[in-house]
Amino acid sequence: MTEPLYADWRTFEALPLTPILEQALDLFNENGYHGTTVRQIARRVGVTVPALYYHHESKEAVLVALFEMQMRELNDRAEAAAREADDVVAQFSNVVEAIVLYMTYRVRHVSLDTELRHVSADSRSRYAASRKRLELMLVDLVADCVARDVFHSGDVPETVRALLGMCQSIPRWYQPGGALTPEQVAGRYVDIALHTVGYLPDH
Structure with missing residues (x-):
C-alpha cells in the first residue's frame, strides 16, 4: 500500500527542485521577479537561454x-x-x-x-x-x-x-x-x- 503524500506532515525535507527552479527561486527572492532576467537564471544554472526555454517557455x-x-x-x-x-x-x-x-x-x-x-x-x-x-x-x-x-x-x-x-x-x-x-x-x-x-x- 502506498504511503499517503506527506504522511509525516510536520517534517520538511529539502524540495526536489530542478536546478532551474532552485536558481530562479533564489534570484526572485534576491532581486524580485522584474529584477531577474532569463539570462541570469540560465547563467546561474550553467545552461544556455535556449536550453532553459526548452524546459520553461518563459x-x-x-x-x-x-x-x-x-x-x-x-x-x-x-x-x-x-x-x-x-x-x-x-x-x-x-x-x-x-x-x-x-x-x-x-x-x-x-x-x-x-x-x-x-x-x-x-x-x-x-x-x-x-x-x-x-x-x-x-x-x-x-x-x-x-x-x-x-x-x-x-x-x-x-x-x-x-x-x-x-x-x-x-x-x-x-x-x-x-x-x-x-x-x-x-x-x-x-x-x-x-x-x-x-x-x-x-x-
Missing part, C-alpha cells in the same frame, strides 16, 4: 511552476494533517499548525506571493482555485465545530479568511534562525486561531 512559466508546487504541497500537507486527527477540534488545530509550519519552513517559497501580480489572469485564476481549496477545508471544519457547539463564530467564512490572512502574513516578519522556531510560531498561532473561532473547551 520567465513567467518558471514563476508559475514555483507557485503550483507551493500550493500543491501546502494543500497536501494540510489534508494529511486533518486526516491524522481523531476529532474535529484536533483536525482544525492540525490544519492551522500545518499552514504555519509551511509558512515558516518554506518562507522562501511563500515570499513569492508578492509577485503574483506579474502572472497572467489565467495563471492567477488557477492559483486562486488552489488557495480556495485550503480555505474551503477550513470553512468546513469550523462550520462543523460551530454546528457541534464547540466553536462560536458568527460568520464562519469571514473568520476563516481572517485566520488565513494572519497565517499568510508570517513570511513578512519571520526570519529562519531567529528567536522563534517554526514549531513555536505554530503553537502560538494555533492558540490564537482557537481563540478566534471561539473555542470553549469547558463549555
